[in-house]
Amino acid sequence: MNGIRGATELLSVANNPKYSETGGGHGAKGVDFARWWAVVRMVELEKANEPDFLLLFESVQDVAELDSATEPTRARVYQVKKKDAGTWSWSVLTGTVAPKGASTAPKKPTKAPAATRKALDFKKVQGSALGKLQLSLNAFTALSVEGVFLSNAGCDFPLAGGGSAATTLPCTLADLAADHVQLLTDAFASLSTDGSPPDLTRMKLQKVAIHPDNLNAPAIAAALELLIERSPSHAGQARAFVESLVMKISPLTRGTDCCQSFDELVKERGFSRRAFMGALAALEAVPDRSALLNDFLNQLQAEGVDFMTISSIRVAATRAQQDRLSGGTDLSREIDQFSDAWLASNPPISKLRPYTEAALTALKAQFGAQRDNDLVARFVMRAITKCVDQN
Structure with a gap:
């Protein structure tokens, strides 16, 4: 797909408040969680030798990850949520009531009859975390996009092969027990203008080892590993490096105004691989x-x-x-x-x-x-x- 078309579509979606998250729903501590995770993610992308990347904050959901800062062709949209204790329940994340006695036998999702869908209550789906992600995926027709619900806590969802998504992560929504897959298919179809069934393989559940009371530790560990590989003489500055990145990211999470161009969107709410490499270069200039x-x-x-x-x-x-x-x-x-x-x-x-x-x-x-x-x-x-x- 043409990268210019992708940038244009991304700008259009980002300017629609329907698809953005402001962070207010989970407080300052939750916003900090997303910032520190973003640093970990940038280190992961750099270690994977990605030729380019861009993270957009509070533009499409909590974070949108693009494969290019100029002409994106792929995107990954994240709902990033911290939880102080326990696991995420089905009702909280989907806005529906979990099936009872769910079957794990393979079953191909189908479009439920209109009468069946009307009989179910899907009023809360669009306001749920996974519902918001699905709405964001629906908003894109040109750009290749997938959604990720990411948290420090697991999701208490049964899997088709047995076990729970709370302990078997990451996984896609298509990996869930058959009755849960069918319910999500119907629920997400209700969010589509034509009622078409969603592709549940495009949405993932991911758990990260970041404790809400010790947010910086994983980022420092990841940065230390990268610096040992790239700049051993500055490995002792891993903490200072990640703290400087978080300080650079913080203003990007406060943007609410519409942007007139993709370049303006990147400037106001984006952090690119180029900016990341600039931070690394600045570190090289500081005596260890x-x-x-x-x-x-x-x-x-x-x-x-x-x-x-x-x-x-x-x-x-x-x-x-x-x-x-x-x-x-x-x-x-x-x-x-x-x-x-x-x-x-x-x-x-x-x-x-x-x-x-x-x-x-x-x-x-x-x-x-x-x-x-x-x-x-x-x-x-x-x-x-x-x-x-x-x-």
Whole structure:
């Protein structure tokens, strides 16, 4: 299919509020869940060596994934929902009442007789999560599109081969028990203007291992794996990298105005592979704190500081970095501020050991109750931070 036609159709659908999600239904925590998952997804796409990709936020459902930022030919539309506990029920996701005593025998979905469809209550289908996804799929006639309901929780739906979709994911709606497939066929047909049966293979259920109370961990792990492969010297900056991506994504989830062109839609609500690679390139330009710490300590060792002292400083520096990431304490912030002031008034000299020993003397006069190696470690980390900030 012509990519220009795909972009035009995507713009038309995105400008229709009927197919967008605003995030209000599941709160700020749910919006954050979608943002952090989006970072994981971008890393997955990059590791898969996709030639191009674009994620559009709050345009068609929660996230729309395209195969091109300029001339898309394929799209995947996501409902991204977090759940604090339990599994998703049939009634919540479909707006219908689950069949009782469902058969798992294979059965080809058919268009139900009009009288049968009228006898069933499908009024809530269009407002359900899967109903909204189906409406979005119906909106596309040119672009090849599939839908995905994605959550940290499973869906308690029986499968045709036995078992539950809650534990066997991902799967398509066509993989469900026959009676459930038939009910969904009828329910989704009610959303079509001509009552034609849907292609349930185009809609998937997917569970992701992202805990609502620890959203950043999977993204950091995914980024770490990518950086080890692509830029080992910056692997220690995985956390900073994903946090910067989330900050870039956040404004994209707030757009509500209609866009006049596909290019404007991409600019206002999209994050492309090009932008992702730009973030990686920016990371390359920032000195890695771990590498700078190694250089600093190696120089101290070369100037005669013994190995055991170097090792103790390295361990203390790791603790200091962890403390910094967690917000620190009043005492640690005082030591950092004192170190910053000392660095500002004492220009570095060619030898690191006497320079560091002079800083330690000043620090001990102010913070005598602290261990020497802890003070040196904090001073070294502040010196490294100053170096990074200058770059």
